Amino acid sequence: MSALVRLVNVSKRYADAVALQPTNLSVECSKTTVLIGPSGCGKSTLLRLIIRLIEPDSGSIEFNGEVIKPDNIDVLRHRIGYVIQEGGLFPHLTARANVVLMARHIGKSQEEMQSRLLEMCALTRFSENLLSRYPLELSGGQRQRVSLMRALMLAPELLLLDESLGALDPLVRASLQKDLKEIFAHLGQTVLFVTHDLAEAIYFGDEIVLMNEGRIVQKGSVTDLRERPADAFVSEFIHAQRGIPIL
Amino acid sequence: MKRIWKTGKQERLFRSLFFSCVPAFLITSSSAFGQPVVIGSKKFTESYVLGEIAQRTLQEASGEVEFRPGMGGTIIVWQALKTGEIQVYPEYTGTISEEILKEPGMHSLDSIRERLRAFGVGMTNPLGFNNTWALVMRRSKAERLGIRSLSDLKKHADLKLGLTHEFLDRQDGWPRLRERYALPQQDVRGIDHALGYAALATGEIDVKDAYSTDAKIAENDLFVLADDLNFFSRYDAVFLYRLSLDDRRTGLLKTLEGTINETLMTRLNAVAERTKDYAKAAAQYFESHGKSNMIYSESFSHKLTRWTLRHLELAGFSLLLSVAFGVPLGIVASRGGPIGQGILGFASIVQTIPSLALLALLVPLPFFGISVRTAIAALFLYGLLPIVRNTASGLQDIPRSLRESAIALGLSPIVRLWAIYLPMASRSILSGIKTSAVINVGTATLAALIGAGGLGEPILSGLNLNDHITILEGAIPAALLALLVQWFFDLLDRVLIPKGLRL
Numbered sequence: 201m202s203a204l205v206r207l208v209n210v211s212k213r214y215a216d217a218v219a220l221q222p223t224n225l226s227v228e229c230s231k232t233t234v235l236i237g238p239s240g241c242g243k244s245t246l247l248r249l250i251i252r253l254i255e256p257d258s259g260s261i262e263f264n265g266e267v268i269k270p271d272n273i274d275v276l277r278h279r280i281g282y283v284i285q286e287g288g289l290f291p292h293l294t295a296r297a298n299v300v301l302m303a304r305h306i307g308k309s310q311e312e313m314q315s316r317l318l319e320m321c322a323l324t325r326f327s328e329n330l331l332s333r334y335p336l337e338l339s340g341g342q343r344q345r346v347s348l349m350r351a352l353m354l355a356p357e358l359l360l361l362d363e364s365l366g367a368l369d370p371l372v373r374a375s376l377q378k379d380l381k382e383i384f385a386h387l388g389q390t391v392l393f394v395t396h397d398l399a400e401a402i403y404f405g406d407e408i409v410l411m412n413e414g415r416i417v418q419k420g421s422v423t424d425l426r427e428r429p430a431d432a433f434v435s436e437f438i439h440a441q442r443g444i445p446i447l
Numbered sequence: 448m449k450r451i452w453k454t455g456k457q458e459r460l461f462r463s464l465f466f467s468c469v470p471a472f473l474i475t476s477s478s479a480f481g482q483p484v485v486i487g488s489k490k491f492t493e494s495y496v497l498g499e500i501a502q503r504t505l506q507e508a509s510g511e512v513e514f515r516p517g518m519g520g521t522i523i524v525w526q527a528l529k530t531g532e533i534q535v536y537p538e539y540t541g542t543i544s545e546e547i548l549k550e551p552g553m554h555s556l557d558s559i560r561e562r563l564r565a566f567g568v569g570m571t572n573p574l575g576f577n578n579t580w581a582l583v584m585r586r587s588k589a590e591r592l593g594i595r596s597l598s599d600l601k602k603h604a605d606l607k608l609g610l611t612h613e614f615l616d617r618q619d620g621w622p623r624l625r626e627r628y629a630l631p632q633q634d635v636r637g638i639d640h641a642l643g644y645a646a647l648a649t650g651e652i653d654v655k656d657a658y659s660t661d662a663k664i665a666e667n668d669l670f671v672l673a674d675d676l677n678f679f680s681r682y683d684a685v686f687l688y689r690l691s692l693d694d695r696r697t698g699l700l701k702t703l704e705g706t707i708n709e710t711l712m713t714r715l716n717a718v719a720e721r722t723k724d725y726a727k728a729a730a731q732y733f734e735s736h737g738k739s740n741m742i743y744s745e746s747f748s749h750k751l752t753r754w755t756l757r758h759l760e761l762a763g764f765s766l767l768l769s770v771a772f773g774v775p776l777g778i779v780a781s782r783g784g785p786i787g788q789g790i791l792g793f794a795s796i797v798q799t800i801p802s803l804a805l806l807a808l809l810v811p812l813p814f815f816g817i818s819v820r821t822a823i824a825a826l827f828l829y830g831l832l833p834i835v836r837n838t839a840s841g842l843q844d845i846p847r848s849l850r851e852s853a854i855a856l857g858l859s860p861i862v863r864l865w866a867i868y869l870p871m872a873s874r875s876i877l878s879g880i881k882t883s884a885v886i887n888v889g890t891a892t893l894a895a896l897i898g899a900g901g902l903g904e905p906i907l908s909g910l911n912l913n914d915h916i917t918i919l920e921g922a923i924p925a926a927l928l929a930l931l932v933q934w935f936f937d938l939l940d941r942v943l944i945p946k947g948l949r950l
């Protein structure tokens with residue numbers, strides 16, 4: 201099994217606190233790796249380090265065997281999709297313009313963009329009729345579908361989702377979870393998925409990475425976490441979210 | 448204020464369009480070959496009229512003649528002549544020796560001429576009248592008290608004197624007059640020239656200072672007290688001109704020597720004040736000399752168009768500059784840090800300088816002087832702050848999540864700025880530009896103070912003539928223009944702010 205992303209001793213601290221202790225992590229190809237942990241444990245920091253919104257203090261990050269550096273990050277960003285909780289859609293652009301923004305910028309042809317766009321609409325179950333709407337004219341669920349289309353438009357090798365479903369109401373969230381899982385399976389997509397919701401982690405996670413206070417505490421399947429917890433925090437975290445049908 | 452009579456309507460329109468897209472220094476540089484001769488005048492009726500007369504006279508020569516009436520006081524107009532900003536203006540021998548050369552005793556024309564030559568300035572012979580200071584009283588009161596001369600004032604210590612501030616302050620004014628005639632009056636107050644006449648009529652004051660050719664003397668039936676000790680120096684009207692002025696034009700100016708006596712000048716001043724039309728008063732001069740019966744009088748609509756176009760030119764061009772510099776500065780300022788703070792600080796400080804003071808500060812600088820570009824530069828600086836501040840705050844208000852989304856997508860910094868950040872900040876930037884535009888349209892009325900024209904021109908001459916109608920001729924269109932600008936920018940909002948931001 202090959203790793204698409206590999207973090208080696210990566211750490212990040214802010215003036216007042218360590219956001220990420222020196223950390224090693226591999227994100228396997230064609231799998232969904234879920235980062236889970238309490239709020240403030242460093243999940244977003246880890247994602248933001250990969251897409252280089254922030255610079256690591258130490259260590260290195262490899263993408264497909266290539267060390268990510270300031271001079272290759274622009275190209276690499278085209279190969280990574282990133283969706284945040286708020287969606288990150290630009291309000292002055294229509295759904296269509298948001299989705300094709302990057303494709304247009306790197307000079308894809310009109311036909312190519314149009315066919316890819318329709319493909320994305322079908323994949324994410326987003327009505328083509330809504331493409332000319334502005335973000336403010338869309339529901340929360342629709343907006344996240346558009347964000348997803350935008351992230352997938354250039355067929356990225358890696359998809360980073362930072363609590364992308366976190367702001368949706370339960371019904372919409374459930375339907376989007378289902379669609380997402382299908383999409384990932386259909387595309388054989390490599391995904392690094394951040395959530396603080398254990399049920400969601402279990403639903404998506406081929407591999408679950410549990411974090412706490414800037415460290416990875418345990419990595420494995422849900423069964424591993426439940427039956428062979430690395431420490432007290434793991435079992436506490438698993439049992440805190442009661443009522444979840446743990447498979 | 449540029450009056451180029453020989454340009455047609457279309458050309459004028461073209462000029463104003465042209466002006467709004469070419470840098471100011473290209474247009475207003477007056478040193479270039481083939482430029483029109485520029486006549487200036489001071490800011491009072493007689494100077495306006497003499498300027499008009501010179502203008503009509505010089506039009507006999509080929510080439511354009513430009514007239515900038517009401518540029519300001521002696522120092523400003525002299526400075527403009529000295530630097531070649533203007534080539535001709537009417538002056539008085541007394542003022543030249545007292546104020547310009549600072550040689551109060553210098554009376555001979557030859558010695559004055561000699562001294563002026565050092566500045567590259569020439570002087571015509573006197574035009575024929577002596578507009579000196581005088582003290583005046585109501586004729587009835589003077590007759591009742593038997594006062595005929597300044598010496599007679601000694602016997603009436605209880606008379607109330609209302610003198611202009613200039614007369615009170617000047618070297619050759621009140622302090623030495625009082626000394627020379629040993630005047631005993633205690634009740635001496637400073638009062639505005641125009642208001643002084645009203646105060647004289649109501650009896651609030653008994654004596655005031657005046658110019659001997661002042662139209663108000665005849666109008667109000669005032670009595671000029673004889674200067675029996677020959678205290679006042681002579682203020683013979685002359686034209687000063689650059690010695691570099693060509694012979695033909697110099698010759699034309701000299702045809703005016705000795706052609707205006709006190710009676711005629713008083714009458715011309717009266718016509719100017721009555722009709723509020725200096726060109727008409729000048730025409731009377733030519734009429735009286737049988738030179739021409741054609742009165743060049745500009746129609747009101749023509750004048751209004753001229754003022755408004757110039758006003759828009761001033762406000763529009765300065766706004767363009769404010770935008771061209773303000774938006775990039777705002778972008779830099781939005782990044783914060785010492786440079787950002789510095790930019791915002793500078794723009795704020797400029798705004799705290801009173802607009803009049805800003806003009807006054809720019810005038811003595813080498814590149815500026817009395818010119819349209821000074822007005823544009825001042826308006827440009829004034830319009831800077833709202834644009835810089837709104838651009839910076841508009842950019843800073845973009846949520847971090849959206850900034851980061853743009854970065855994470857892999858858009859280059861330029862594209863991020865151009866395609867994402869600026870459109871998102873467009874509402875704030877446009878509202879800054881609107882604020883600047885409205886400020887500029889209002890402040891541009893001050894441009895008339897340095898002869899740059901616009902709707903401030905009628906306001907200024909109205910103030911000078913104490914004529915409310917003329918003031919309104921400028922004030923109303925200026926107010927309407929500000930409303931129009933406001934409305935235009937509201938419209939522009941709808942075009943320029945992306946639809947997605949207006950939902």
Ligand SMILES: Nc1ncnc2c1ncn2[C@@H]1O[C@H](COP(=O)(O)OP(=O)(O)O)[C@@H](O)[C@H]1O
Nearest residue numbers: 214217218219238239240241242243244245246
């Ligand atoms: N820009 C920042 N400045 C200072 N501290 C930060 C910053 N961003 C994150 N942190 C801190 O780093 C830690 C990890 O944050 P984050 O990765 O966002 O956590 P989460 O797991 O909830 O996504 C938190 O303690 C947070 O307060």
Ligand SMILES: [Mg+2]
Nearest residue numbers: 240243244245
């Ligand atoms: Mg987070």
